[in-house]
Amino acid sequence: MAKLEVGDRAPEFELPDASGRPVRLSQTLERGPVLLVFYPGDFSPVCTRQLCSYRDSYERFVSLGVQMLGISDDTIDKHRRFTEEHHFPFSLLADPQREVIDAYAGTGMMSGGRAHRAYFLVGQDGRLAYIFVEKVSVFYRGADELFDALRAALQVRAQAPK
Structure with a gap:
């Protein structure tokens, strides 16, 4: 896995959502910036708290024009059940x-060999505007902290010379 940096072109991908539709x-970038939220797994206590906090603050992310996509190595069926139980407004x-996962966040021992908890904001131009990879999988960026970081990253991009 090559280490991605802000300004790099985001690796293209296509993955199925909880309904099996390819994304x-x-x-997705045609509609605006995309926040990729990598997390170890559905229904785990920390991941559930994390994604529910983003659900509860989702309108704040939308106010920035940011779309959110959660990514883990769980199956379509498990994602469907997790989404139905917690009513996530994002895919x-x-x-x-x-x-x-390997192209972006990678996996690690602290996450039981699953995805590192990580955040990648992809600007509408396809370039990475924000990257944060958690060092310890039991921690996650709270909705307020994540919102502030995304807002700052988007402001920097808006002020950058074209």
Whole structure:
């Protein structure tokens, strides 16, 4: 896995959502910036708290024009059950082969060999505007902290010379 940096072109991917429909990054970017939220797994206590906090603050992210996609190596069926139980307004994408996880966040021992908890904001131009990878999998960026970081990253991009 090559280490991605802010300004790099985001690796393209297509993964199925909880309904089995394919979601392609480049097509999603046509509607605005995309926040990729990598997390170890559905129904775990920390991941559930994390994603529910984003659900509860989702309108704040939308106010920035940011779309959110959650990505783990769980199956389509498990994502469907997790989404139905917690009413997530954003899509969860299934990456059971961990190809996209490896291209972005990677896996680690602290997450039981599953995806690192990580955040990648992809600007509408397809370039990475914000990256944060948690060092310890039991921690996650709270909705307020994540919102502030995204707002700052988007402001920097808006002020950058074209």
